[in-house]
């Protein structure tokens with residue numbers, strides 16, 4: 001063994017990973033919050049709600065309202081920061097959703113991107129056969145809709161949405177809406193490598209929409225038909241792949257914890273051999289303890305050279321890489337951390353949700369709902385609240401808002417009692433509320449800053465306010 005590591009083998013960062021066996025129990029157990037509560041909060045506060053609601057909605061499609069846009073953007077920004085901005089060895093890509101149809105033949109999706117579809121002959125409802133409860137003999141149990149046990153034979157159902165380019169709807173014009181963002185990173189590998197002058201090991205990262213015609217969309221934004229993914233393909237020298245796989249598992253674990261996710265709600269589950277995708281040399285799922293079950297947030301796969309081999313074959317273009325230092329040519333192996341934006345957003349929402357008993361200054365006990373979101377994720381960082389709509393307060397309150405707006409997402413709210421406004425901000429996770437009162441304008445030019453988590457209040461001079469918040473807003 002050489003006593004120094006080859007320079008393309010990483011140190012695996014320390015991470016206290018809760019790693020479980022492939023067949024680990026998925027029962028969620030008692031949770032701080034139910035899905036109904038989260039769905040209700042999201043709807044009431046315009047975070048996420050049904051798409052096309054006035055027409056009765058469309059299954060598996062959801063809209064993100066003003067606060068939801070900010071929350072989701074913050075999740076993506078945190079990912080981009082960790083995966084691209086803070087690194088020298090990962091570069092971004094924003095590829096087209098519509099790609100040449102041969103891409104999906106090469107990737108194996110046309111042939112194999114299927115789920116087993118099964119139909120209840122009694123009520124004609126369709127289900128994913130692998131999502132049904134099984135009897136002891138391995139056959140599907142009662143229909144979850146009508147209770148009958150009269151099933152069709154399962155058939156393979158391709159999840160890709162198809163559409164047509166141009167005016168003719170024939171097979172020559174048929175294209176697919178991408179079911180994952182990953183393929184563009186393989187197809188564009190050589191161009192990106194060359195133009196960005198990266199050397200293996202390096203990665204290409206992309207955030208974008210993907211589409212899957214899921215048989216049974218469910219659990220709010222957990223399983224939908226149109227969603228966003230955050231994927232990174234990390235190209236490595238064959239033989240270094242296992243170490244890089246461990247490296248990325250640790251990195252990704254630390255990313256979730258760094259954003260405040262409670263470690264007891266997170267685990268890494270190894271895939272069983274028969275669960276591995278056709279391309280995979282090893283996969284783990286990062287799973288979150290959602291109120292409904294432990295479920296996948298992210299897959300981290302060692303894809304070997306499957307993708308570059310296939311795209312070389314199907315396109316006729318050599319996608320091998322010449323390693324000038326080692327003077328060898330090879331097809332890089334790929335480590336892929338692939339996460340879902342919507343699922344991750346839902347997990348952060350569930351994890352942050354708390355209901356607390358609080359005692360007001362007058363001694364009254366009250367219940368408050370608070371989202372203890374990491375500051376980086378909170379949709380609004382600072383709320384500016386004039387004590388009342390009294391005209392004397394408005395100019396200074398507006399001035400404070402204008403002072404903070406260039407730096408942070410600020411919300412100005414003057415509607416209702418101050419207590420109610422605090423609750424409204426707690427409920428969406430705003431870390432700080434700044435109150436402008438009569439003393440502010442009449443005597444001290446200071447404001448009251450209230451902290452979301454401790455609920456303590458401090459008087460801070462307007463001149464010092466930016467610095468005060470800068471010290472406390474951690475991201």
Ligand code: ATP
Pocket residue numbers: 180212214221222223224225227229296297298299338339340341342343344
């Ligand atoms: P599942 O087994 O739950 O269908 P998957 O293993 O097929 O997911 P991948 O192909 O590994 O998912 O996709 C990577 C990530 O994209 C998933 O971990 C998930 O976060 C997200 N994702 C996949 N399908 C959906 C969907 N229908 N709705 C929302 N997010 C999704």
